[in-house]
Amino acid sequence: xxxxxxxxxxxxxxxxxxxxxxxxxxxxxxxxxxxxxxxxxxxxxxxxxxxxxxxxxxxxxxxxxxxxxxxxxxxxxxxxxxxxxxxxxxxxxxxxxxxxxxxxxxxxxxxxxxxxxxxxxxxxxxxxxxxxxxxxxxxxxxxxxxxxxxxxxxxxxxxxxxxxxxxxxxxxxxxxxxxxxxxxxxxxxxxxxxxxxxxxxxxxxxxxxxxxxxxxxxxxxxxxxxxxxxxxxxxxxxxxxxxxxxxxxxxxxxxxxxxxxxxxxxxxxxxxxxxxxxxxxxxxxxxxxxxxxxxxxxxxxxxxxxxxxxxxxxxxxxxxxxxxxxxxx
Amino acid sequence: xxxxxxxxxxxxxxxxxxxxxxxxxxxxxxxxxxxxxxxxxxxxxxxxxxxxxxxxxxxxxxxxxxxxxxxxxxxxxxxxxxxxxxxxxxxxxxxxxxxxxxxxxxxxxxxxxxxxxxxxxxxxxxxxxxxxxxxxxxxxxxxxxxxxxxxxxxxxxxxxxxxxxxxxxxxxxxxxxxxxxxxxxxxxxxxxxxxxxxxxxxxxxxxxxxxxxxxxxxxxxxxxxxxxxxxxxxxxxxxxxxxxxxxxxxxxxxxxxxxxxxxxxxxxxxxxxxxxxxxxxxxxxxxxxxxxxxxxxxxxxxxxxxxxxxxxxxxxxxxx
Numbered sequence: 001x002x003x004x005x006x007x008x009x010x011x012x013x014x015x016x017x018x019x020x021x022x023x024x025x026x027x028x029x030x031x032x033x034x035x036x037x038x039x040x041x042x043x044x045x046x047x048x049x050x051x052x053x054x055x056x057x058x059x060x061x062x063x064x065x066x067x068x069x070x071x072x073x074x075x076x077x078x079x080x081x082x083x084x085x086x087x088x089x090x091x092x093x094x095x096x097x098x099x100x101x102x103x104x105x106x107x108x109x110x111x112x113x114x115x116x117x118x119x120x121x122x123x124x125x126x127x128x129x130x131x132x133x134x135x136x137x138x139x140x141x142x143x144x145x146x147x148x149x150x151x152x153x154x155x156x157x158x159x160x161x162x163x164x165x166x167x168x169x170x171x172x173x174x175x176x177x178x179x180x181x182x183x184x185x186x187x188x189x190x191x192x193x194x195x196x197x198x199x200x201x202x203x204x205x206x207x208x209x210x211x212x213x214x215x216x217x218x219x220x221x222x223x224x225x226x227x228x229x230x231x232x233x234x235x236x237x238x239x240x241x242x243x244x245x246x247x248x249x250x251x252x253x254x255x256x257x258x259x260x261x262x263x264x265x266x267x268x269x270x271x272x273x274x275x276x277x278x279x280x281x282x283x284x285x286x287x288x289x290x291x292x293x294x295x296x297x298x299x300x301x302x303x304x305x306x307x308x309x310x311x312x313x314x315x316x317x318x319x320x321x322x323x324x325x326x327x328x329x
Numbered sequence: 330x331x332x333x334x335x336x337x338x339x340x341x342x343x344x345x346x347x348x349x350x351x352x353x354x355x356x357x358x359x360x361x362x363x364x365x366x367x368x369x370x371x372x373x374x375x376x377x378x379x380x381x382x383x384x385x386x387x388x389x390x391x392x393x394x395x396x397x398x399x400x401x402x403x404x405x406x407x408x409x410x411x412x413x414x415x416x417x418x419x420x421x422x423x424x425x426x427x428x429x430x431x432x433x434x435x436x437x438x439x440x441x442x443x444x445x446x447x448x449x450x451x452x453x454x455x456x457x458x459x460x461x462x463x464x465x466x467x468x469x470x471x472x473x474x475x476x477x478x479x480x481x482x483x484x485x486x487x488x489x490x491x492x493x494x495x496x497x498x499x500x501x502x503x504x505x506x507x508x509x510x511x512x513x514x515x516x517x518x519x520x521x522x523x524x525x526x527x528x529x530x531x532x533x534x535x536x537x538x539x540x541x542x543x544x545x546x547x548x549x550x551x552x553x554x555x556x557x558x559x560x561x562x563x564x565x566x567x568x569x570x571x572x573x574x575x576x577x578x579x580x581x582x583x584x585x586x587x588x589x590x591x592x593x594x595x596x597x598x599x600x601x602x603x604x605x606x607x608x609x610x611x612x613x614x615x616x617x618x619x620x621x622x623x624x625x626x627x628x629x630x631x632x633x634x635x636x637x638x639x640x641x642x643x644x645x646x647x648x649x
Contacts, residue, residue: 023461051460057491062484065449070457072438072450073388077457092481096443097450104429105439106421107646141647165649 007177009151010040013158018048025052028080037082038177064090068098071113084119084133098167099142110165118172120211120261121309127297132262137169138239144168144192145238149213151181153236156190173211195242201231204255204319209235212259219315238268247280254285255322261309264292286322291315334608339539341617343373343596346397348621362413366427367394371569374595375501376401378542382550388436390451390470393428395440398471410628416635423638445476448485455494467553468496475506477520490527493558497549503568508581524561536564537593
């Protein structure tokens with residue numbers, strides 16, 4: 001099978017959906033002529049023209065609001081917010097408008113809006129351009145939250161998000177854009193709300209997403225060498241959570257580590273661990289553990305930034321802790 | 330009655346809104362309608378004048394003070410009243426209430442509880458009309474003077490002007506954002522001047538005159554429909570009552586000022602004109618009042634007899 005990058009996979013998803021459905025259009029800062037600051041939308045202006053690929057001023061509130069209004073009257077906007085940190089400007093439109101229009105209006109309206117953004121630490125861009133704010137959005141009824149980890153999932157999930165009749169917050173990770181992976185030539189979709197077992201295992205369940213998937217898989221390799229079989233679940237969608245896949249795995253392994261790049265307090269991991277303890281306490285052989293980003297803004301210095309998000313050693317250590325044994329390192 | 334005369338319909342709509350709001354006020358005071366609501370008594374001419382020149386398929390983006398806009402767009406009073414009562418038969422199945430009343434089937438994109446946040450939504454609807462749907466529909470977006478200084482106002486007007494979107498932005502300037510006078514909130518005297526920054530016409534309109542509003546909105550709608558882009562109208566009007574549940578305006582405005590504005594009541598002044606010009610008779614108006622009272626009574630009966638939402642409705646309609 002051919003290999004393409006995460007960036008190319010995302011671009012193909014938009015290109016295919018725009019060819020399929022004339023209601024789909026793109027809007028954001030520097031996405032047209034410049035092709036996006038991470039080059040994800042490169043070439044799309046040329047193919048689809050400036051009625052469907054719109055460069056906007058730096059006005060995130062109206063980008064989000066215009067996306068909402070366009071979606072409310074039957075278009076299918078895919079808007080790009082350059083950094084997840086800039087979503088702060090969009091919060092009223094996302095939280096008070098788009099997410100709850102359908103509910104407030106008695107279920108008669110659909111708001112098929114995709115908000116693409118990206119974030120995450122690892123590029124030395126410091127606190128205003130590197131954060132992982134997904135937990136803000138998973139908290140809001142009416143939103144779906146998607147965070148792909150591989151090129152295959154990126155394409156299939158973005159296509160599904162564009163076809164979904166709800167507001168989807170689609171958060172990409174800047175460290176993944178150049179990551180290559182197998183992506184079929186033929187069309188396919190990856191459904192929202194379905195997790196993917198990226199590696200099967202028997203002894204412990206590592207639940208993770210986005211940039212932490214490959215880190216968790218590396219940890220699983222190391223654990224395998226030490227005789228521990230780790231199952232790695234890639235959530236892919238953070239809201240709705242695929243609790244069925246999680247609970248099935250926990251029933252099998254009895255041990256859980258949740259690995260997330262976002263700050264620990266009030267994070268996605270907290271929700272998952274709560275649900276597991278509420279619903280599968282008797283299946284557990286050890287208390288669930290979170291390996292999460294530290295509760296700090298992301299610092300600039302390379303010496304500090306790498307400490308702010310989890311690495312494979314932390315995951316290995318946490319798993320070993322569940323077996324009450326020392327790290328094999 | 331010379332029912333053909335177009336002014337009669339304008340008068341009747343204003344009267345209907347006034348009587349509806351008076352009834353709602355009574356029900357609210359009796360706590361039969363709950364929560365938070367905002368009456369547009371005194372501002373009827375803006376809603377009626379503006380909506381009278383729109384087509385049914387044009388879009389409305391309304392505000393927290395939005396009963397008049399929706400009635401002028403042709404709302405069914407029974408479904409409106411049921412929504413205010415929180416009943417399952419209401420426009421939003423009782424989940425929106427006064428501040429979120431909407432009906433996408435009538436191209437009403439919603440009242441809005443967040444000041445100024447309808448403006449970006451209106452820009453987006455207009456963008457979809459222009460680029461995707463490619464129809465000649467127009468969006469009319471209302472907001473109060475309180476919205477003039479929120480970021481969304483500037484971002485939305487800039488985008489609408491930049492892209493020549495088919496939207497008419499109508500500020501209902503009643504001079505007060507709750508208690509704060511526009512002069513204590515806006516750095517410039519004439520809000521309509523803001524339009525200069527966003528490459529669109531800015532017009533100050535007598536918001537107490539239904540014909541003045543109608544004519545100015547008509548010009549703006551024609552301009553938008555013909556590809557000329559957006560307009561910004563500032564309709565000078567007055568909220569006759571207090572804000573929300575608080576009837577007391579004495580902390581921020583004088584009785585004298587209230588009296589002056591009430592002398593310019595859009596309904597009373599227009600009634601005088603219609604009578605003077607022999608367009609209607611007192612008898613006609615009496616008959617009109619009777620019909621309106623009957624409709625409003627029927628809406629209250631409908632609302633009272635309607636069922637509340639069911640417990641299972643709580644988690645319904647969050648996702649499509």
